[in-house]
Amino acid sequence: xxxxxxxxxxxxxxxxxxxxxxxxxxxxxxxxxxxxxxxxxxxxxxxxxxxxxxxxxxxxxxxxxxxxxxxxxxxxxxxxxxxxxxxxxxxxxxxxxxxxxxxxxxxxxxxxxxxxxxxxxxxxxxxxxxxxxxxxxxxxxxxxxxxxxxxxxxxxxxxxxxxxxxxxxxxxxxxxxxxxxxxxxxxxxxxxxxxxxxxxxxxxxxxxxxxxxxxxxxxxxxxxxxxxxxxxxxxxxxxxxxxxxxxxxxxxxxxxxxxxxxxxxxxxxxxxxxxxxxxxxxxxxxxxxxxxxxxxxxxxxxxxxxxxxxxxxxxxxxxxxxxxxxxxxxxxxxxxxxxxxxxxxxxxxxxxxxxxxxxxxxxxxxxxxxxxxxxxxxxxxxxxxxxxxxxxxxxxxxxxxxxxxxxxxxxxxxxxxxxxxxxxxxxxxxxxxxxxxxxxxxxxxxxxxxxxxxxxxxxxxxxxxxxxxxxxxxxxxxxxxxxxxxxxxxxxxxxxxxxxxxxxxxxxxxxxxxxxxxxxxxxxxxxxxxxxxxxxxxxxxxxxxxxxxxxxxxxxxxxxxxxxxxxxxxxxxxxxxxxxxxxxxxxxxxxxxxxxxxxxxxxxx
Numbered sequence: 001x002x003x004x005x006x007x008x009x010x011x012x013x014x015x016x017x018x019x020x021x022x023x024x025x026x027x028x029x030x031x032x033x034x035x036x037x038x039x040x041x042x043x044x045x046x047x048x049x050x051x052x053x054x055x056x057x058x059x060x061x062x063x064x065x066x067x068x069x070x071x072x073x074x075x076x077x078x079x080x081x082x083x084x085x086x087x088x089x090x091x092x093x094x095x096x097x098x099x100x101x102x103x104x105x106x107x108x109x110x111x112x113x114x115x116x117x118x119x120x121x122x123x124x125x126x127x128x129x130x131x132x133x134x135x136x137x138x139x140x141x142x143x144x145x146x147x148x149x150x151x152x153x154x155x156x157x158x159x160x161x162x163x164x165x166x167x168x169x170x171x172x173x174x175x176x177x178x179x180x181x182x183x184x185x186x187x188x189x190x191x192x193x194x195x196x197x198x199x200x201x202x203x204x205x206x207x208x209x210x211x212x213x214x215x216x217x218x219x220x221x222x223x224x225x226x227x228x229x230x231x232x233x234x235x236x237x238x239x240x241x242x243x244x245x246x247x248x249x250x251x252x253x254x255x256x257x258x259x260x261x262x263x264x265x266x267x268x269x270x271x272x273x274x275x276x277x278x279x280x281x282x283x284x285x286x287x288x289x290x291x292x293x294x295x296x297x298x299x300x301x302x303x304x305x306x307x308x309x310x311x312x313x314x315x316x317x318x319x320x321x322x323x324x325x326x327x328x329x330x331x332x333x334x335x336x337x338x339x340x341x342x343x344x345x346x347x348x349x350x351x352x353x354x355x356x357x358x359x360x361x362x363x364x365x366x367x368x369x370x371x372x373x374x375x376x377x378x379x380x381x382x383x384x385x386x387x388x389x390x391x392x393x394x395x396x397x398x399x400x401x402x403x404x405x406x407x408x409x410x411x412x413x414x415x416x417x418x419x420x421x422x423x424x425x426x427x428x429x430x431x432x433x434x435x436x437x438x439x440x441x442x443x444x445x446x447x448x449x450x451x452x453x454x455x456x457x458x459x460x461x462x463x464x465x466x467x468x469x470x471x472x473x474x475x476x477x478x479x480x481x482x483x484x485x486x487x488x489x490x491x492x493x494x495x496x497x498x499x500x501x502x503x504x505x506x507x508x509x510x511x512x513x514x515x516x517x518x519x520x521x522x523x524x525x526x527x528x529x530x531x532x533x534x535x536x537x538x539x540x541x542x543x544x545x546x547x548x549x550x551x552x553x554x555x556x557x558x559x560x561x562x563x564x565x566x567x568x569x570x571x572x573x574x575x576x577x578x579x580x581x582x583x584x585x586x587x588x589x590x591x592x593x594x595x596x597x598x599x600x601x602x603x604x605x
Contacts, residue, residue, distance in 0.1 A: 046080065047080060048079060048080060050077055050080070050105075050107035051077075051078050051080075051103045051105045051106070051107055053075070053101055054074055054076075054101070054102040054187075055071060055072040055073035055076075055100070055101050056071050056072055056099065056100045056102070057072040057097055065344065066113040066187055066188050072091075074112075076091055078090060078107075098141040100138065100141045100142075102187050103137045103139075103151070105134075105136070105137075105151055113187045114185065117155075117185055117216075118183070118197065119182075119216065120132045121200060123201060123202060123203060123204040129212070129213075133153065134185065134192070136152065136154055136185075137149040137151040152249055153249050154185065155183060155214050155217060155249075156216065156248060156252070157212065157213075157250070157251040158176065158203070158213045158215065158252050159211070159251060160210070160212075160256060161209065161253065161254070162209040162229070163255065163257050172211070172231040173231075174202070174211040174227065174230075175203065175227075175228050176200065176201040176203065176226055176227060177200055178198050178199075179198065179215050179226065180195065180198060181197050181198075181201060191248075192217055192248045193216075194216035194217060217247055217248040218246050220243065221240065224240045225238070225239050226240055227254065238254075238256065282315065282317060283306070283308065284307060284315035284317045285307060285314065285315065285317065286317050286318045287318065287320065288322060288324070291316075291320055294314070294331070295330075298331055298332055298333065299331070312337060312339065313340075313341050314339065314340050315341045316341065316345050316347075318345060319345050320345070320346075320348065321348045321349055322380070323348060324349075325349075328351060328364070330361070330362060330364060331364065332367065333365070333369065334365055336370050337370060338371070339370060339371045340365070340371065340372045340373070341371075341375075342374045346378050347375070347378070350382075361392070361398035361428050361429070362384060362391070362428070363393045363394055364377065364394065364396065365396040366397050367397065368395075368396040369400050369402055371402065371403040371404075371405065372403070372407060373404070374405070374406050376407065376408045377407075379410060380410070381412040382414070383415075385415070390421055391421050391423070391427075391429040392415060392422075392423045392424075393423070393428035393454070394426060395407050396428070397429075398427075399429070399435075400430075400433070401431060402430070402433045402434075403434045404427060404433065404435045404436075404438060405434075406438065407438045408438060408441065409440050410442050411442040412442050412444075413425070413442060413443075413445070413450075414445050414446055415445075415450075416447065421449070421455070422448075422451070422455025423449060423450045423451070423474075424456075424482065425441075425444060425453055427453070427455070428455045428456070429455055430458065430461040431459045432459040433454075433462070434464075435462070435463045435466060436462075436463075437464070439467045440452045440467075440468045443471045443473075443498075444471075446473070447475035448474060449476045450478050451474075451478070452468025452469075452482075453468055453480075453494070454481070454482035455483070457484040457515060458489070459488070460488045460489060460490070461482075461484075461490075462489065462490045463482055463489070463490070463491045463492075463515075464491075465492075466495075467496075468481060468494075468495075468496045469497050471500075471501075473502070474502050477502065477508040477542070478500050478501060478502050479509070479510045480494075480511045480523060480525060482513045483514045483542070491512060491513060492519045493519070493520045495521065496522075496525045496557075497524050497525050499525050499526045499528070500526070500527050501527070501529075502530050506535050507535060508537070508543075509535075510527065510536075510541055510570070511557060512553070513541065514541060514542045514543065516547075517548075518541055518553060519549065519550075520551075521554075522553065522554045523540055523553075523587075524556045524557050525557045527558070527559040527560070529561030529565060530561060530562060533562055533563060534564070535561055535565075535570075536570030537559060537561030537565040537601065538565075538566050538569040538601065539559045539566070539568055539585060541569040541570070542571075543573065544569055544571070544572045544573065545573040545578075548579075549578050550581075550583060551579060551582055551583065552582050552583070553568060553583045554586065555567045555585050555586065555587045555594070555599075556587050559590070560589070560591070563601065563602065564601040566585075566598060566600045566601035566602075567587055567599045568583045568599040569601065570601040570602070571600075571603075571604070572602070572604060574604040575605075576604075589601075
């Protein structure tokens, strides 16, 4: 494609080349190509070209996104030789899982998935145009030894063609005035956007009476004197007659006609530098209008296949502002064979004040049978006063043998005078579900049964590696993570940092909750339980019954309540045959320093 001897990148970090320790196994080689472009000289690589390659293990990181450090491989330099990018000491493929590869051309030392890139200002000088061309590639998850990488141009390309009888015999000089030359690159989001970095860029020669330059994607505002032609001792400046959008991976062509030493006509068109933007757009949801249209089609029982990719996934490909909707009607269902994938994008301003779904769930989604993952809700609220409400959860009201993975919520939830069976920051009630790597940062209050992650765990629901930061206030009960409805659920490796409290004297309260198994959990939030004799309050668990298990847990928060109040568990039932082992209480209990003696409030064994 472009022969490069060196590459300079403006960045806030300066990392050394990443070294790979010798490993036993086969190293991976890469074949590479460029997506179709308009200039044939930029479709192939040349001997000695270098790329930096990152690898993410698909088994240990299920969302396969690039981390700032600690990936399976970080910025390994590969050199183009005889049709392949090779490195004899390069990335060794694992035998038990596939890898997703991220590649950057040319090789440099960016700081993880995000970095800054600056084009050259004098691209007419030797090699400076090629040093301005940022290209990246991302592979599918693969365990192959030889991996094909398809690179795309990530900046914007400007071509200026001069024509007219009075061009003269001199050589023209073209410059772009006051344009942004710096780009913020995000490999996970696949976004490449200009930051404020104004400079003059001199165009490179592109053949007879044609000139070219690479700049950061940006909008040239209406009226801007953005292009100057110096010709035969005179300068001619072209002002934009309307906003000109210069897009990542696309080419803008300006055809200028010079008559009597003046620019008298202007035409412009967008040609593909990479593939046509419309042709390469993936099937999915890109806007609030898309989200509403999908919701309405699903709620009406219509076909929604136009939002699904070939794997049956419904993907969200942009951050979406929902704040213009005063009362969101939930998506009725995500079906058992469907994956609703937020691609780590955020939905902002979800607001629900009432709903039209009876005896079902309230949330972004009413009821989920399939999978919701990589979705983040910010700056919103749910306020429900409806006795017919069954369950409330920001992500989904009801989960029925569903999976909720890597989701988060900042939604403030308030419920009053409702007959809800469970209120949770992520899920209201779950039947046989699996909730993993989720976070709740929204405060939850009301007179019902409230929990930071899931209001009710039923039929063996699992909650793994989840965190609550929100303040949880309930009437009947309040827990940081969740409460098991029939004591066969599992809560492991979860943490609570929020204050957990109840408003009723008989209300039950715990930093983590109730489940058949609670293991390796930590509470650091303040726990304020009911004061009556029958109120169970625990830093970790409300109570333990039958063959329940609470092991390897730590409470660091202050716990207060009635006589059945303990730093780890409020009460252990008579006839208990389960396991209570290796738990540490470091928080105070009713003002007394934590110890083994007050880790259990009432032990009836």
